[in-house]
Amino acid sequence: MLLSGGATLASTALPRSTAAATLLAGKSRQVLPTYTVLDYPGNPYLRPQGGPLSHPWQTSRTPKKGPALIRRHKPATTRSAAPHLAAPLAAAPLATVAAPAVPSALVLYDTTNQFGWLGELYAIMSVNLASHFADWTAMPVVQYETGEINQYTCVIYIGSTYGEPIPTAFLDDVLTGTRPVIWAYDNIWQLTARAANFTALYGWNWAQFDFSTVAQVNYKGQQLKRYAPNGAGIMTYSVVGSNVTVLATAVRSNGTTFPWALRSRNLTYIGENPLVYISEGDRYLAFCDFLFDALAPTTPTQHRALVRLEDIDPTYNPTQLQAVTDYLTSQNVPFGFQIIPRYLDPNGFYTGGVAQNIPIASVPTFASAVQYMLDAGGVMINHGWTHQYSNVKNPFTAVTGDDFEFYRVTQNSDLTLNYQGPLPGDSTAWATGRFQSAQADLQAAGFSLPALVTFPGYAATATDYAVAAGIFNARAERSLYFSGQLTDGAKIDYTRLVGQYFPYVVYDVYGGTTLPDNLGGIEPLAFEIFPKRLPADILADAQRNLVVRDGFASFFYHPSDSLSYLQETVTGLKNMGYTFVAPDTL
Structure with missing residues:
Protein backbone atom coordinates (compact mmCIF):
# COMPACT_ATOMS: atom_id res chain seq x y z
CA MET A 1 0.00 0.00 0.00
CA LEU A 2 1.84 3.33 -0.43
CA LEU A 3 3.73 2.81 2.75
CA SER A 4 6.74 3.92 4.66
CA GLY A 5 9.71 5.47 3.02
CA GLY A 6 8.45 4.18 -0.20
CA ALA A 7 6.50 6.86 -1.98
CA THR A 8 8.44 7.08 -5.19
CA LEU A 9 8.36 8.43 -8.68
CA ALA A 10 6.32 7.17 -11.57
CA SER A 11 6.55 3.48 -12.31
CA THR A 12 8.68 2.86 -9.21
CA ALA A 13 8.20 0.71 -6.19
CA LEU A 14 6.74 2.00 -2.97
CA PRO A 15 7.50 0.23 0.26
CA ARG A 16 4.64 -1.97 1.25
CA SER A 17 3.15 -2.81 4.58
CA THR A 18 5.28 -4.82 6.94
CA ALA A 19 2.07 -6.69 7.61
CA ALA A 20 3.15 -9.11 4.93
CA ALA A 21 4.36 -12.43 6.30
CA THR A 22 5.04 -11.13 9.81
CA LEU A 23 3.78 -12.36 13.14
CA LEU A 24 1.40 -10.72 15.57
CA ALA A 25 0.81 -12.21 19.02
CA GLY A 26 1.80 -15.64 17.74
CA LYS A 27 -0.58 -15.53 14.78
CA SER A 28 0.16 -14.80 11.14
CA ARG A 29 -0.94 -11.38 10.00
CA GLN A 30 -2.81 -10.86 6.79
CA VAL A 31 -0.55 -10.69 3.76
CA LEU A 32 -0.92 -7.36 1.97
CA PRO A 33 0.01 -6.80 -1.67
CA THR A 34 2.58 -4.23 -2.71
CA TYR A 35 2.46 -0.96 -4.57
CA THR A 36 4.24 1.27 -7.02
CA VAL A 37 3.37 4.79 -8.04
CA LEU A 38 1.86 5.21 -11.46
CA ASP A 39 0.92 8.32 -13.37
CA TYR A 40 -2.12 10.04 -11.96
CA PRO A 41 -3.00 13.74 -11.83
CA GLY A 42 -2.23 14.18 -8.14
CA ASN A 43 1.16 12.47 -8.11
CA PRO A 44 3.82 15.01 -7.03
CA TYR A 45 6.57 12.47 -7.63
CA LEU A 46 5.80 12.50 -11.34
CA ARG A 47 4.67 16.05 -12.05
CA PRO A 48 4.44 19.33 -10.15
CA GLN A 49 1.10 20.04 -8.49
CA GLY A 50 -0.56 23.40 -8.06
CA GLY A 51 -1.86 26.54 -9.68
CA PRO A 52 -0.77 30.04 -10.74
CA LEU A 53 0.97 32.25 -8.21
CA SER A 54 4.40 33.82 -8.24
CA HIS A 55 6.68 35.55 -5.77
CA PRO A 56 9.76 36.85 -7.59
CA TRP A 57 12.50 37.15 -5.05
CA GLN A 58 16.11 36.04 -4.73
CA THR A 59 17.42 33.42 -2.35
CA SER A 60 20.91 32.15 -1.66
CA ARG A 61 22.51 29.69 0.71
CA THR A 62 25.69 27.87 1.59
CA PRO A 63 25.34 24.06 1.61
CA LYS A 64 26.18 23.36 5.23
CA LYS A 65 24.28 21.40 7.81
CA GLY A 66 21.99 23.21 10.16
CA PRO A 67 21.84 26.95 9.42
CA ALA A 68 18.77 28.56 7.96
CA LEU A 69 18.73 29.84 4.42
CA ILE A 70 20.66 33.03 3.80
CA ARG A 71 18.37 35.33 1.84
CA ARG A 72 19.12 38.51 -0.05
CA HIS A 73 16.55 40.05 -2.30
CA LYS A 74 15.99 42.77 -4.83
CA PRO A 75 12.82 44.62 -5.72
CA ALA A 76 10.69 42.55 -8.05
CA THR A 77 11.20 43.85 -11.55
CA THR A 78 10.20 42.73 -14.99
CA ARG A 79 12.14 43.89 -18.01
CA SER A 80 11.06 43.62 -21.61
CA ALA A 81 13.57 42.22 -24.07
CA ALA A 82 15.69 44.96 -25.65
CA PRO A 83 16.36 45.17 -29.40
CA HIS A 84 18.81 42.69 -30.88
CA LEU A 85 22.47 43.57 -31.03
CA ALA A 86 23.16 45.81 -33.96
CA ALA A 87 26.37 44.01 -34.89
CA PRO A 88 27.45 40.37 -34.72
CA LEU A 89 29.77 39.23 -31.97
CA ALA A 90 33.27 38.35 -33.03
CA ALA A 91 34.15 34.68 -33.01
CA ALA A 92 36.99 35.30 -30.60
CA PRO A 93 38.28 32.98 -27.87
CA LEU A 94 36.06 32.84 -24.82
CA ALA A 95 36.63 35.61 -22.34
CA THR A 96 38.44 34.75 -19.15
CA VAL A 97 37.34 36.05 -15.76
CA ALA A 98 38.68 34.50 -12.58
CA ALA A 99 36.29 31.94 -11.15
CA PRO A 100 35.10 32.20 -7.52
CA ALA A 101 37.37 30.48 -4.99
CA VAL A 102 34.44 28.39 -3.73
CA PRO A 103 32.32 26.64 -6.40
CA ALA A 296 33.29 19.60 -10.63
CA PRO A 297 34.86 18.48 -13.91
CA THR A 298 37.78 16.65 -12.30
CA THR A 299 35.54 14.35 -10.22
CA PRO A 300 36.79 10.75 -10.52
CA THR A 301 34.34 8.07 -11.56
CA GLN A 302 33.08 5.78 -8.83
CA HIS A 303 29.84 3.90 -8.32
CA ARG A 304 28.58 3.15 -4.83
CA ALA A 305 25.53 1.25 -3.60
CA LEU A 306 23.21 1.57 -0.61
CA VAL A 307 20.72 -0.97 0.71
CA ARG A 308 18.29 -0.47 3.54
CA LEU A 309 15.84 -2.85 5.16
CA GLU A 310 12.41 -1.28 5.12
CA ASP A 311 9.46 -0.80 7.47
CA ILE A 312 10.64 -2.87 10.45
CA ASP A 313 8.20 -2.62 13.38
CA PRO A 314 7.86 -4.61 16.63
CA THR A 315 5.64 -7.25 14.97
CA TYR A 316 8.43 -8.38 12.63
CA ASN A 317 9.68 -11.97 12.75
CA PRO A 318 13.11 -11.87 14.46
CA THR A 319 14.26 -14.99 12.61
CA GLN A 320 13.79 -13.23 9.26
CA LEU A 321 15.76 -10.22 10.45
CA GLN A 322 18.62 -12.39 11.61
CA ALA A 323 18.69 -14.36 8.36
CA VAL A 324 18.90 -11.20 6.25
CA THR A 325 21.60 -9.81 8.55
CA ASP A 326 23.63 -13.01 8.26
CA TYR A 327 23.46 -12.91 4.46
CA LEU A 328 24.53 -9.28 4.17
CA THR A 329 27.34 -9.82 6.67
CA SER A 330 28.57 -12.86 4.73
CA GLN A 331 28.76 -10.68 1.62
CA ASN A 332 30.55 -7.83 3.42
CA VAL A 333 27.64 -5.56 2.52
CA PRO A 334 27.04 -2.63 4.90
CA PHE A 335 23.35 -1.87 5.34
CA GLY A 336 20.82 0.41 6.93
CA PHE A 337 17.58 -0.68 8.54
CA GLN A 338 14.50 1.37 9.35
CA ILE A 339 12.87 1.07 12.75
CA ILE A 340 9.29 2.04 13.60
CA PRO A 341 9.39 2.09 17.43
CA ARG A 342 5.70 1.46 18.07
CA TYR A 343 3.12 -0.63 16.22
CA LEU A 344 -0.46 0.69 16.31
CA ASP A 345 -3.66 -0.73 14.88
CA PRO A 346 -6.08 1.56 16.72
CA ASN A 347 -9.22 0.24 15.03
CA GLY A 348 -8.28 -3.43 14.99
CA PHE A 349 -8.13 -3.46 11.20
CA TYR A 350 -6.13 -6.70 11.15
CA THR A 351 -7.46 -8.21 14.39
CA GLY A 352 -11.22 -8.23 14.04
CA GLY A 353 -11.74 -4.92 15.80
CA VAL A 354 -9.32 -5.51 18.66
CA ALA A 355 -6.98 -2.53 18.98
CA GLN A 356 -3.24 -3.19 19.05
CA ASN A 357 -0.55 -1.04 20.68
CA ILE A 358 2.91 -2.67 20.71
CA PRO A 359 6.01 -0.68 21.71
CA ILE A 360 9.40 -2.16 20.94
CA ALA A 361 10.23 -2.77 24.60
CA SER A 362 7.23 -5.09 24.96
CA VAL A 363 8.71 -7.61 22.49
CA PRO A 364 12.11 -8.71 23.85
CA THR A 365 12.75 -11.14 21.01
CA PHE A 366 12.32 -8.34 18.49
CA ALA A 367 14.55 -6.01 20.51
CA SER A 368 17.19 -8.74 20.55
CA ALA A 369 16.98 -9.00 16.76
CA VAL A 370 17.49 -5.25 16.48
CA GLN A 371 20.58 -5.52 18.69
CA TYR A 372 21.77 -8.39 16.50
CA MET A 373 21.59 -6.15 13.44
CA LEU A 374 23.44 -3.37 15.25
CA ASP A 375 26.16 -5.75 16.43
CA ALA A 376 26.59 -6.89 12.83
CA GLY A 377 27.28 -3.31 11.76
CA GLY A 378 23.80 -2.39 10.58
CA VAL A 379 22.93 1.30 10.72
CA MET A 380 19.59 2.09 12.35
CA ILE A 381 17.36 4.64 10.61
CA ASN A 382 14.39 6.19 12.36
CA HIS A 383 11.15 5.74 10.42
CA GLY A 384 8.85 8.02 12.34
CA TRP A 385 7.19 6.98 15.56
CA THR A 386 4.21 4.87 14.45
CA HIS A 387 4.20 5.17 10.63
CA GLN A 388 0.53 6.14 10.82
CA TYR A 389 -1.32 9.21 11.99
CA SER A 390 -4.17 8.36 14.34
CA ASN A 391 -7.34 6.27 14.28
CA VAL A 392 -8.15 8.00 10.99
CA LYS A 393 -7.20 6.35 7.73
CA ASN A 394 -4.37 8.31 6.16
CA PRO A 395 -5.29 7.08 3.64
CA PHE A 396 -5.49 3.28 3.87
CA THR A 397 -5.97 1.53 7.21
CA ALA A 398 -4.69 3.72 10.09
CA VAL A 399 -2.25 0.87 10.80
CA THR A 400 1.51 1.13 11.30
CA GLY A 401 3.42 0.60 8.07
CA ASP A 402 0.39 1.31 5.93
CA ASP A 403 -0.28 5.02 6.36
CA PHE A 404 1.46 8.38 6.20
CA GLU A 405 2.47 9.89 9.54
CA PHE A 406 3.50 13.49 8.79
CA TYR A 407 1.27 14.48 5.85
CA ARG A 408 -2.43 14.29 5.08
CA VAL A 409 -3.20 12.00 2.13
CA THR A 410 -6.59 10.78 0.93
CA GLN A 411 -7.55 8.15 -1.61
CA ASN A 412 -9.96 8.50 -4.51
CA SER A 413 -12.45 5.91 -5.66
CA ASP A 414 -10.10 4.99 -8.49
CA LEU A 415 -7.40 4.33 -5.85
CA THR A 416 -5.25 7.32 -6.82
CA LEU A 417 -3.97 9.57 -4.05
CA ASN A 418 -4.40 13.21 -3.07
CA TYR A 419 -1.54 14.92 -1.22
CA GLN A 420 -3.66 17.32 0.83
CA GLY A 421 -1.18 19.16 3.06
CA PRO A 422 -0.37 19.44 6.77
CA LEU A 423 -2.15 17.24 9.26
CA PRO A 424 -4.20 18.92 12.02
CA GLY A 425 -1.83 20.33 14.60
CA ASP A 426 1.26 20.14 12.42
CA SER A 427 3.89 22.42 13.94
CA THR A 428 7.44 22.44 15.20
CA ALA A 429 6.21 21.26 18.59
CA TRP A 430 4.04 18.52 17.09
CA ALA A 431 6.78 17.09 14.87
CA THR A 432 9.34 17.34 17.67
CA GLY A 433 6.92 15.53 19.93
CA ARG A 434 6.60 12.57 17.60
CA PHE A 435 10.37 12.20 17.36
CA GLN A 436 10.64 12.52 21.15
CA SER A 437 8.06 9.76 21.51
CA ALA A 438 10.06 7.59 19.11
CA GLN A 439 13.17 8.29 21.16
CA ALA A 440 11.40 7.37 24.40
CA ASP A 441 10.21 4.05 23.00
CA LEU A 442 13.68 3.25 21.69
CA GLN A 443 15.32 4.18 24.98
CA ALA A 444 12.88 1.99 26.89
CA ALA A 445 14.20 -0.92 24.84
CA GLY A 446 17.84 0.07 25.37
CA PHE A 447 18.45 1.92 22.09
CA SER A 448 19.25 5.50 21.16
CA LEU A 449 17.49 7.62 18.60
CA PRO A 450 19.36 7.04 15.30
CA ALA A 451 21.28 9.74 13.48
CA LEU A 452 19.37 9.09 10.23
CA VAL A 453 15.68 9.36 9.40
CA THR A 454 13.26 8.47 6.63
CA PHE A 455 9.84 10.10 6.69
CA PRO A 456 7.04 7.54 6.30
CA GLY A 457 5.59 7.67 2.80
CA TYR A 458 8.33 10.10 1.68
CA ALA A 459 6.00 12.91 2.72
CA ALA A 460 6.21 15.66 5.32
CA THR A 461 5.67 19.40 5.62
CA ALA A 462 8.37 22.03 5.38
CA THR A 463 8.06 22.42 9.14
CA ASP A 464 8.64 18.71 9.71
CA TYR A 465 11.67 18.65 7.39
CA ALA A 466 13.15 21.60 9.25
CA VAL A 467 12.62 19.82 12.57
CA ALA A 468 14.35 16.73 11.20
CA ALA A 469 17.30 18.85 10.06
CA GLY A 470 17.79 19.97 13.64
CA ILE A 471 17.62 16.45 15.11
CA PHE A 472 19.16 14.07 12.58
CA ASN A 473 22.41 14.11 10.62
CA ALA A 474 20.69 13.18 7.37
CA ARG A 475 17.51 11.97 5.71
CA ALA A 476 17.61 8.77 3.65
CA GLU A 477 14.70 9.29 1.29
CA ARG A 478 12.96 11.17 -1.48
CA SER A 479 11.19 14.35 -0.43
CA LEU A 480 8.44 16.83 -1.20
CA TYR A 481 9.21 20.49 -1.96
CA PHE A 482 6.78 23.41 -1.88
CA SER A 483 6.31 26.83 -3.40
CA GLY A 484 7.47 29.63 -1.15
CA GLN A 485 10.77 28.05 -0.19
CA LEU A 486 12.71 30.47 -2.41
CA THR A 487 10.54 33.41 -1.40
CA ASP A 488 11.72 35.69 1.35
CA GLY A 489 9.09 36.04 4.04
CA ALA A 490 6.36 34.18 2.14
CA LYS A 491 4.33 31.34 3.58
CA ILE A 492 4.78 27.85 2.21
CA ASP A 493 2.05 27.04 -0.30
CA TYR A 494 1.07 23.39 0.17
CA THR A 495 -1.18 23.49 -2.89
CA ARG A 496 1.94 23.72 -5.09
CA LEU A 497 4.47 20.94 -4.63
CA VAL A 498 6.81 18.54 -6.34
CA GLY A 499 8.72 15.39 -5.36
CA GLN A 500 12.35 14.62 -6.16
CA TYR A 501 14.93 11.88 -5.80
CA PHE A 502 18.72 12.22 -6.02
CA PRO A 503 21.48 10.02 -7.45
CA TYR A 504 24.04 11.50 -5.06
CA VAL A 505 24.17 13.21 -1.66
CA VAL A 506 22.66 16.70 -1.57
CA TYR A 507 22.12 19.45 1.01
CA ASP A 508 18.63 20.50 0.12
CA VAL A 509 16.57 23.63 0.70
CA TYR A 510 15.50 22.37 4.14
CA GLY A 511 19.08 22.76 5.33
CA GLY A 512 19.69 19.04 5.77
CA THR A 513 21.77 16.33 4.16
CA THR A 514 19.74 13.98 1.98
CA LEU A 515 21.10 10.58 0.95
CA PRO A 516 20.42 8.99 -2.46
CA ASP A 517 17.21 7.00 -2.86
CA ASN A 518 17.04 6.46 -6.59
CA LEU A 519 16.06 2.87 -7.38
CA GLY A 520 12.95 2.28 -5.30
CA GLY A 521 12.34 -1.09 -3.70
CA ILE A 522 11.78 -4.74 -4.44
CA GLU A 523 8.03 -5.40 -4.58
CA PRO A 524 7.13 -8.98 -5.55
CA LEU A 525 3.36 -8.45 -5.77
CA ALA A 526 1.14 -6.01 -7.61
CA PHE A 527 -1.86 -4.39 -5.97
CA GLU A 528 -4.56 -2.06 -7.25
CA ILE A 529 -2.84 0.56 -9.47
CA PHE A 530 0.66 -0.36 -8.33
CA PRO A 531 2.60 -2.98 -10.31
CA LYS A 532 5.29 -5.25 -8.97
CA ARG A 533 8.98 -4.35 -9.15
CA LEU A 534 11.46 -7.22 -9.20
CA PRO A 535 15.25 -7.38 -8.90
CA ALA A 536 15.54 -7.28 -12.68
CA ASP A 537 13.84 -3.86 -12.66
CA ILE A 538 16.14 -2.59 -9.92
CA LEU A 539 19.21 -3.82 -11.79
CA ALA A 540 18.10 -2.38 -15.13
CA ASP A 541 17.76 1.06 -13.57
CA ALA A 542 21.04 0.63 -11.71
CA GLN A 543 22.66 0.02 -15.10
CA ARG A 544 21.20 3.31 -16.32
CA ASN A 545 22.49 5.09 -13.20
CA LEU A 546 26.03 4.30 -14.27
CA VAL A 547 25.86 7.44 -16.43
CA VAL A 548 26.26 9.53 -13.27
CA ARG A 549 30.03 9.55 -12.84
CA ASP A 550 29.94 9.66 -9.04
CA GLY A 551 26.47 8.28 -8.45
CA PHE A 552 24.75 5.68 -6.32
CA ALA A 553 22.51 2.69 -6.71
CA SER A 554 20.25 2.92 -3.66
CA PHE A 555 17.38 0.48 -3.09
CA PHE A 556 15.32 -0.99 -0.27
CA TYR A 557 14.13 -4.48 0.61
CA HIS A 558 11.54 -5.84 3.03
CA PRO A 559 13.02 -8.66 5.15
CA SER A 560 9.66 -10.44 5.05
CA ASP A 561 10.16 -11.11 1.32
CA SER A 562 12.13 -14.00 -0.09
CA LEU A 563 15.84 -13.69 0.62
CA SER A 564 16.49 -14.66 -2.99
CA TYR A 565 15.30 -11.23 -4.13
CA LEU A 566 17.95 -9.54 -2.01
CA GLN A 567 20.62 -12.00 -3.10
CA GLU A 568 19.89 -11.44 -6.77
CA THR A 569 20.00 -7.67 -6.40
CA VAL A 570 23.18 -7.54 -4.34
CA THR A 571 24.99 -9.92 -6.69
CA GLY A 572 23.85 -7.99 -9.75
CA LEU A 573 24.99 -4.64 -8.37
CA LYS A 574 28.39 -6.02 -7.43
CA ASN A 575 28.77 -7.47 -10.91
CA MET A 576 28.09 -4.01 -12.38
CA GLY A 577 30.97 -2.60 -10.36
CA TYR A 578 29.04 -0.98 -7.53
CA THR A 579 30.66 -0.95 -4.09
CA PHE A 580 28.33 -1.10 -1.09
CA VAL A 581 28.85 1.53 1.60
CA ALA A 582 27.21 2.26 4.93
CA PRO A 583 24.66 5.10 4.96
CA ASP A 584 26.26 6.77 7.98
CA THR A 585 29.59 7.22 6.18
CA LEU A 586 28.31 9.66 3.55
Missing part, protein backbone atom coordinates in the same frame (compact mmCIF):
# COMPACT_ATOMS: atom_id res chain seq x y z
CA SER A 104 28.93 28.30 -6.74
CA ALA A 105 25.90 28.05 -8.97
CA LEU A 106 23.42 30.71 -10.03
CA VAL A 107 20.01 29.20 -10.77
CA LEU A 108 17.67 31.41 -12.79
CA TYR A 109 14.00 30.61 -13.20
CA ASP A 110 10.84 31.90 -14.85
CA THR A 111 8.01 33.59 -12.93
CA THR A 112 5.69 35.27 -15.44
CA ASN A 113 2.38 34.36 -17.05
CA GLN A 114 -0.19 31.80 -15.98
CA PHE A 115 2.23 29.00 -15.15
CA GLY A 116 5.12 31.10 -13.94
CA TRP A 117 4.67 29.47 -10.51
CA LEU A 118 6.26 26.33 -11.91
CA GLY A 119 9.60 28.08 -12.26
CA GLU A 120 10.23 28.18 -8.53
CA LEU A 121 9.62 24.45 -8.18
CA TYR A 122 12.07 23.69 -10.98
CA ALA A 123 14.56 26.06 -9.37
CA ILE A 124 14.22 24.21 -6.07
CA MET A 125 14.95 20.95 -7.82
CA SER A 126 17.96 22.50 -9.55
CA VAL A 127 19.47 24.02 -6.42
CA ASN A 128 19.00 20.74 -4.59
CA LEU A 129 21.17 19.05 -7.22
CA ALA A 130 23.67 21.91 -7.36
CA SER A 131 24.08 21.72 -3.58
CA HIS A 132 26.02 18.50 -4.06
CA PHE A 133 28.81 20.54 -5.60
CA ALA A 134 28.58 24.14 -4.55
CA ASP A 135 27.00 27.11 -2.85
CA TRP A 136 24.00 28.34 -4.77
CA THR A 137 21.88 31.37 -5.44
CA ALA A 138 18.42 31.22 -7.00
CA MET A 139 16.49 34.16 -8.42
CA PRO A 140 13.95 34.96 -11.13
CA VAL A 141 15.65 35.52 -14.46
CA VAL A 142 13.82 38.84 -14.85
CA GLN A 143 15.91 40.22 -11.97
CA TYR A 144 19.27 39.43 -13.53
CA GLU A 145 21.70 42.36 -13.83
CA THR A 146 24.82 42.82 -15.92
CA GLY A 147 27.91 41.00 -14.70
CA GLU A 148 26.24 38.78 -12.13
CA ILE A 149 27.34 35.71 -14.07
CA ASN A 150 30.94 36.38 -13.04
CA GLN A 151 30.13 35.92 -9.35
CA TYR A 152 29.48 32.22 -9.92
CA THR A 153 31.16 29.12 -11.26
CA CYS A 154 28.24 28.33 -13.57
CA VAL A 155 24.68 29.35 -14.40
CA ILE A 156 21.65 27.08 -14.74
CA TYR A 157 18.54 28.42 -16.43
CA ILE A 158 15.33 26.37 -16.68
CA GLY A 159 13.10 27.88 -19.37
CA SER A 160 9.65 26.80 -18.23
CA THR A 161 7.59 29.77 -19.44
CA TYR A 162 7.33 30.22 -23.19
CA GLY A 163 8.21 33.84 -23.93
CA GLU A 164 9.62 34.78 -20.52
CA PRO A 165 11.01 38.35 -20.85
CA ILE A 166 14.70 37.57 -20.40
CA PRO A 167 16.88 40.61 -19.67
CA THR A 168 19.35 41.41 -22.42
CA ALA A 169 21.93 41.69 -19.65
CA PHE A 170 21.68 37.94 -19.14
CA LEU A 171 21.71 37.15 -22.86
CA ASP A 172 24.78 39.31 -23.40
CA ASP A 173 26.61 37.81 -20.42
CA VAL A 174 25.94 34.28 -21.67
CA LEU A 175 27.38 35.22 -25.06
CA THR A 176 30.57 36.61 -23.52
CA GLY A 177 31.39 33.02 -22.61
CA THR A 178 33.01 33.71 -19.24
CA ARG A 179 31.08 30.97 -17.44
CA PRO A 180 29.53 27.59 -18.28
CA VAL A 181 25.80 27.93 -18.81
CA ILE A 182 23.27 25.08 -18.78
CA TRP A 183 20.08 26.18 -20.52
CA ALA A 184 17.02 23.92 -20.61
CA TYR A 185 14.04 24.12 -22.95
CA ASP A 186 12.22 27.39 -23.67
CA ASN A 187 13.39 30.81 -24.84
CA ILE A 188 16.63 29.71 -26.45
CA TRP A 189 15.45 31.71 -29.46
CA GLN A 190 15.96 34.91 -27.47
CA LEU A 191 19.62 34.01 -27.03
CA THR A 192 20.21 33.01 -30.65
CA ALA A 193 18.54 36.19 -31.88
CA ARG A 194 20.71 38.33 -29.65
CA ALA A 195 23.84 37.46 -31.67
CA ALA A 196 23.46 37.97 -35.40
CA ASN A 197 26.07 35.30 -36.03
CA PHE A 198 25.09 32.81 -33.31
CA THR A 199 25.32 29.86 -35.68
CA ALA A 200 28.83 30.78 -36.71
CA LEU A 201 29.86 31.22 -33.09
CA TYR A 202 28.28 28.13 -31.60
CA GLY A 203 27.91 25.85 -34.60
CA TRP A 204 24.21 25.11 -34.13
CA ASN A 205 20.79 26.69 -34.18
CA TRP A 206 17.33 25.59 -33.26
CA ALA A 207 14.58 24.71 -35.75
CA GLN A 208 11.33 23.73 -34.00
CA PHE A 209 9.90 21.48 -31.31
CA ASP A 210 9.40 17.84 -32.24
CA PHE A 211 6.25 16.35 -30.73
CA SER A 212 6.96 12.75 -31.67
CA THR A 213 6.59 9.99 -29.10
CA VAL A 214 9.95 9.62 -27.37
CA ALA A 215 10.40 6.97 -24.66
CA GLN A 216 14.19 6.77 -24.68
CA VAL A 217 17.20 9.05 -24.45
CA ASN A 218 20.65 7.63 -25.16
CA TYR A 219 23.49 8.97 -23.03
CA LYS A 220 26.95 7.51 -22.40
CA GLY A 221 25.96 4.24 -24.00
CA GLN A 222 22.91 3.76 -21.77
CA GLN A 223 19.26 3.79 -22.79
CA LEU A 224 17.63 6.16 -20.32
CA LYS A 225 13.87 6.17 -19.85
CA ARG A 226 11.57 8.99 -20.87
CA TYR A 227 7.86 9.13 -20.06
CA ALA A 228 6.39 8.57 -23.52
CA PRO A 229 3.09 10.48 -23.00
CA ASN A 230 5.08 13.63 -22.22
CA GLY A 231 3.99 15.66 -25.24
CA ALA A 232 5.62 18.98 -24.41
CA GLY A 233 8.04 18.61 -27.32
CA ILE A 234 11.81 18.39 -27.68
CA MET A 235 13.80 20.94 -29.67
CA THR A 236 15.23 20.03 -33.08
CA TYR A 237 17.96 21.86 -34.97
CA SER A 238 18.45 23.48 -38.34
CA VAL A 239 22.18 22.88 -38.15
CA VAL A 240 24.58 21.01 -35.86
CA GLY A 241 28.17 21.66 -36.87
CA SER A 242 31.30 19.60 -36.40
CA ASN A 243 32.38 21.80 -33.49
CA VAL A 244 29.26 20.82 -31.52
CA THR A 245 29.24 17.89 -29.10
CA VAL A 246 25.94 16.02 -29.08
CA LEU A 247 25.77 14.85 -25.48
CA ALA A 248 22.59 12.76 -25.69
CA THR A 249 20.09 11.73 -28.35
CA ALA A 250 16.32 11.33 -28.25
CA VAL A 251 14.91 8.18 -29.84
CA ARG A 252 11.53 8.40 -31.56
CA SER A 253 9.12 5.48 -31.57
CA ASN A 254 10.14 4.72 -35.19
CA GLY A 255 13.78 4.40 -34.15
CA THR A 256 15.05 7.66 -35.64
CA THR A 257 17.12 9.93 -33.43
CA PHE A 258 17.91 13.60 -32.96
CA PRO A 259 19.96 15.56 -30.41
CA TRP A 260 18.47 15.74 -26.91
CA ALA A 261 21.30 17.83 -25.48
CA LEU A 262 24.35 19.45 -27.06
CA ARG A 263 27.30 21.59 -26.06
CA SER A 264 29.59 24.10 -27.74
CA ARG A 265 31.80 26.81 -26.30
CA ASN A 266 30.39 27.66 -22.86
CA LEU A 267 26.79 26.63 -23.57
CA THR A 268 25.08 23.33 -22.81
CA TYR A 269 21.53 23.23 -24.16
CA ILE A 270 18.87 20.63 -23.28
CA GLY A 271 15.98 20.54 -25.70
CA GLU A 272 13.31 19.90 -23.06
CA ASN A 273 12.72 20.34 -19.35
CA PRO A 274 14.46 17.34 -17.72
CA LEU A 275 12.75 17.98 -14.37
CA VAL A 276 9.25 16.73 -15.24
CA TYR A 277 7.98 13.16 -15.43
CA ILE A 278 11.08 11.71 -13.77
CA SER A 279 11.27 8.08 -12.73
CA GLU A 280 14.05 5.65 -11.92
CA GLY A 281 16.48 5.37 -14.79
CA ASP A 282 15.11 8.55 -16.37
CA ARG A 283 16.88 11.01 -18.71
CA TYR A 284 16.90 13.26 -15.63
CA LEU A 285 20.10 11.38 -14.78
CA ALA A 286 21.85 12.97 -17.76
CA PHE A 287 21.03 16.42 -16.37
CA CYS A 288 22.36 15.31 -12.97
CA ASP A 289 25.60 14.28 -14.65
CA PHE A 290 25.95 17.48 -16.71
CA LEU A 291 26.43 19.36 -13.43
CA PHE A 292 29.77 17.63 -12.92
CA ASP A 293 31.07 19.21 -16.13
CA ALA A 294 30.01 22.66 -14.96
CA LEU A 295 30.87 22.49 -11.27
